[in-house]
Amino acid sequence: MSELISVMIVDDEKMILEDLSTMIDWEAAGYQIIATAFNGKQALRKYRELHPQVIFTDIRMPFMDGIEMISEIRKTDEKVSIILLTAYEDFSYAKAAISLGITEYIIKSEITANSLSDLLLRLKNNIIKAGRRERYITDRMLEQFFLSEEMTENTDIEAILNRPEYIIMAEQDLPVSLSGENIPEEIIIHRSKFVEILTDEKADGWELEVITAIPGRKMVIALNPDEKNYSDRENKLLKTAHEFQSRLQKRTGFEFTLYIVRGKISLYEFKRFYDENKRIFLKKYLEGTGKIHILDCSQVQELEKERNTANTRNGISMEEVLKETDSQTRTRKLKEILDIAGNDGAEQFISAAQSGYIALKHAYRKVYNGKEKEFPQITTCWKNWLDAEKIILWLQEQMEVYHEYISREVKGYSRIVADAEEYIYRSFRNPDLSLNDVAAYVHLSPGYLSSEFKKETGVTLKSYLTDVRIDAAKKMMDEGKYKIYEICSAVGYNSSQYFSQAFYKKTGMFPTEYSRQGGRKNEN
Missing domain, CATH: 3.30.70.270 (Reverse transcriptase/Diguanylate cyclase domain)
Incomplete structure (x- = not known):
């Protein structure tokens, strides 16, 4: 006897399940009902466990309807035959399901023993025909x-x-x-x-x-x-x-x-x-x-030796490469890391390339104010990640794009200086804020950022931070609602004494004196 074709019937109406199960002699027709279910969620679980070859399913069901269930099944299985059980009023749903790859749809009220037998015969012939191809695939x-x-x-x-x-x-x-x-x-x-x-x-x-x-x-x-x-x-x-x-x-x-x-x-x-x-x-x-x-499988190939990740090869990390402002030097260091990694093996090259991608991704998040969508995702750049030559070129180009962006002028300043100022304004209340923190935010070395900041603004970054803090302190004093020690803490100073010294150096008077004399109104 030939193997029976497995069937699952899905419908939230118990009467429909019973009618279909008993309407004909399924085994005589070459089929075996191996499961029934009352909703799409239950049916999906049974499908994944039993893998029926044919599914009869209703459309409207609780928890998960037939359309959603079919969509989930079709993500992994293009072969299973799916017959949609529909009522006249659900015909529009049946048409929508055709795009999901249903085999056929039938009107519930029109199902008879003869029509069901004819349908099963057609299905069986199609499954046998497809089986000629399946003989090439083992179970x-x-x-x-x-x-x-x-x-x-x-x-x-x-x-x-x-x-x-x-x-x-x-x-x-x-x-x-x-x-x-x-x-x-x-x-x-x-x-x-x-x-x-x-x-x-x-x-x-x-x-x-x-x-x-x-x-x-x-x-x-x-x-x-x-x-x-x-x-x-x-x-x-x-x-x-x-x-x-x-x-x-x-x-x-x-x-x-x-x-x-x-x-x-x-x-x-x-x-x-x-x-x-x-x-x-x-x-x-x-x-x-x-x-x-x-x-040549006659002998085991020599396995590539595992080595440390190439992310910090020769003491250079991808983050440091990205901070390099000179284009030629940056390209040379990028290729140096990836070439050495490639010599160590494909896994090491992939690891180094992934490190470059992650460094770029983090940098983009900062310069685009957290809008990650600005950074090329795999859906748009996958063709550039198929081999080493394409990967190196893509990383090089994206680093160029990044540096071109951060060098654009914003209100008369370069992008990096503008971003550094913006970061200081957001973070000056943090008493531990340092030059290294600001440099890390704009993805440059502290030395290079200090030089560029002084060149464009005329003041050191440290002096600029102090100006921002003292200006914020003045505004709080002008409001007349805060005590000096509260203002000191609010603008990023742990020490009242150090705050007083910084305030005096910038304004020529101590905080208490400034506050007592009426603040900005009498400043001039």
């Missing part, structure tokens, strides 16, 4: 074997795991992860699309035995020649890899890196090689994406 056990950290063989798939094959591994060229930001979903090619593209046309001279996913969004394709006397197989496998790569890139618009294993190897042996040599698959970020590489 979930094989995929779980590759996703597992363990090397234990599964007796149910032992024959497949130990059978020598010719292997090609395909990997979509996705950007380096940027400080925890998710890769945009719209640029990711999922497994079902891989399989559809690779099986639409026969691989000339080869029989596809297995296509399965492994960690890191990679696909393993196992092939065998369709002729026993097939000669020069390595070159012909390379030709097939080029065909696969061209087909994938043409159909998706994205680039793919492929790896060919030299000679025959079992899937079990390939997993061992992959688990022990994951770092070599990062090398594409240094060598360039969209290429085809030959892997």
